Amino acid sequence: ERGAELGTAVGDLSAFMMTYKFGLDEVLTKVGILREEFTFTHDVNPIEHVKSRLKSPASIAEKVLRKGYGLQPESIRRHLLDIAGVRITCSFISDVYRVADMLTRQQDVKVIRTRDYIRDPKPNGYQSLHLILEIPVFLSDRVELVPVEVQIRTAAMDFWAGLEHKINYKYHGDIPAGLMEELQEAATVAGNLDRKMERLRTELGQRDVVERR
């Protein structure tokens, strides 16, 4: 089994995974603080849901081997940047970028990579903003810089990605052409909904300003 293979290659697998868990904890604290601050000081909250996960040893081994790299801890650290993952769901597209800004301008956060699949959706229609953040984790005798993947998307994008993931799983990555076309169409519909909601919110904001005058 791939998980056991990784255990042998890494040596102390729980110590290896622990660092990623701490990185995840640091990012979750940051997101939690932003969320709580917003509920105290503003009447809107850009963050709807937050989910996190640590990649399982089996999928770590599977992904690193699939990419053609070795199972040694150094190789995994260098090539797998999504062992720790946080997914943030927002209501509006502008909130996605607002949350991304609030996280990336923090002093102890370094942005290693940004992939904007909202600006450039994947061919299947997938949309989401992916950031790889590097966070310092302070251990008893050293500081470790841990990469954490943060995926930020709207509820509509998340709804689509959840279904696509299930379909992909069912067809083992080989989705029939007709179904793929329908998925692409659904992604366009989701994108249109997001843009419409954004316009409505902007309009609502402008009306509020006029009414308050």
Ligand code: 0O2
């Ligand atoms: P899981 O189950 O989320 O762990 P990399 O190898 O990391 O340099 P990669 O993996 O292609 O490059 O990175 P990318 O494209 O930035 O993001 C990969 C992750 O985004 C995936 O993780 C998914 O969570 C999500 N994702 C990317 N494309 C799609 C898509 O077409 N559909 C859906 N539903 N999700 C997508 P994993 O490792 O594949 O899986």
